[in-house]
Amino acid sequence: MLADPQALMLPLSDALRAAAEAVTPCRICGNLDAADPCRICTNPERDQGLVCVVEGVADLWALERAHAHPGVYHVLGGTLSALSGTGPEELRIAPLLRRAEDDQVREVILALPATVEGASTAHYLQDRLAGAPVTVTRLAQGVPIGGSLDALDDGTLAAALRARR
Amino acid sequence: MSVEWAAPAVVLSARPYGEGGVIATVLTEAQGRHPGLVRGGGSRGQVALWQTGNLIEARWVARLADQLGALSGEMVHAAAALAMEDALSLATLAGACAVAEGALPEREAHPAIFHGLVSVIAGLARGTDTALPLLVRWEALLLADLGYGLDLESCAATGAREGLEWVSPRSGRAVSAKAGAPYADRLLRLPAFLREPDAASTPQDWLAGLRLTGFFLARDAFGLQHRPLPPARQALEARLADQLSLTHPPTHQGSPDAR
DSSP states (O other): OOSOIIIIIHHHHHHHHHHHHHOEEOTTTOOEESSSSOTTTTOTTSEEEEEEEESSHHHHHHHHHHTOOOEEEEEOSSOOBTTTTBOGGGTTHHHHHHHHTSTTOOEEEEEOOSSHHHHHHHHHHHHHTTTSSSEEEEOOOSOOTTOOGGGSOHHHHHHHHHTOO | OOEEEEEEEEEEEEEEETTTEEEEEEEETTTEEEEEEETTTTSTTTTTTTSTTOEEEEEEEESSTTSOOEEEEEEEEOHHHHHTTSHHHHHHHHHHHHHHHHHSOBTOOOHHHHHHHHHHHHHHTTOHHHHHHHHHHHHHHHHHHTTOOOBOSSOTTTOOOSSEEEEOTTTOBEEEHHHHGGGGGGSEEOOGGGTOTTOOOOHHHHHHHHHHHHHHIIIIIIGGGTOOOOHHHHHHHHHHHHHTTOOOOOOOTTOOOOO
């Protein structure tokens, strides 16, 4: 890059500047995009009644890569954490509660990390959403595709057994 | 030459540190509350191990005894994963670990507290109706171990050893039903299971117990450090109260002794 800054370095810096100026959080879901509302929220082929709640934008992108979710998203911006002092006010919980009151929304999927903090946040959201006219669901926990049982930790195995069907 | 130990431990907390590392705090029988750096503790392979409440076989190594040192571990009982499905179980586990983390001095052995916490975690496998009375008794034991023990043997006003139904928020001593009646709105309720280990208990008793020990933990164990009761412990009390559809009682700050 240093050998040929005109060809490589300057275009890269221009691209970084353009991205920094254009990319903003979506006012609806909190996703990062050059458009506001983002392309996912404005996509007419997306199911607006199915809202998937994720911790961060990286989780949203992971679900998008998997093409597993036909609906829209809501990025919380973290999880409740007593250690780091993250309370409900620091997260995008109030906008989620407003969205859940929308007649269009029929299901909220809590796709939060399987950690103590993620699970605590999910329980908190389930409580807060209890009065909203939506179905609240959570991601299943269990054996990953391609995983063998002897390689799984005890917690995952126990969760998989409990969630058997 | 290095310093090291290996022992069964309860993970009390794990804070992200640097690229993929965590600073974990564990509680062991002989080492007490002990922190250490876990290299790669936030990685995909290790993150499940360093969840609050897990019982692990921990190993700590450092060049000098007073250094932060490096922690590693192997899972013994995945308590966090087992508690995650049930909100009250998870709140119990998180609340207990937060109290231990905040109240216990660092690197000071409190073997009874360690064994009590392990009992609470084991009790969670049998349900919160087992774990919550154990937690309340453990918190009372913690207060005693820290030098703020409650005196629940006899009535502070009459000396009676029977019919004890209250605790004075000022002295931490039990008060009999009769002597406490005029001050009932200012006293803390003493659930029977806290005096008699075999006594049956109800969710209302667990909540009364949590309010009792929570009051003294907040005032003595945490208040003297100028810190509030940990949010996770407050959340446990609030969750149980919500489940019982009860409202929080008025605060007991400044209420007079029963005597």
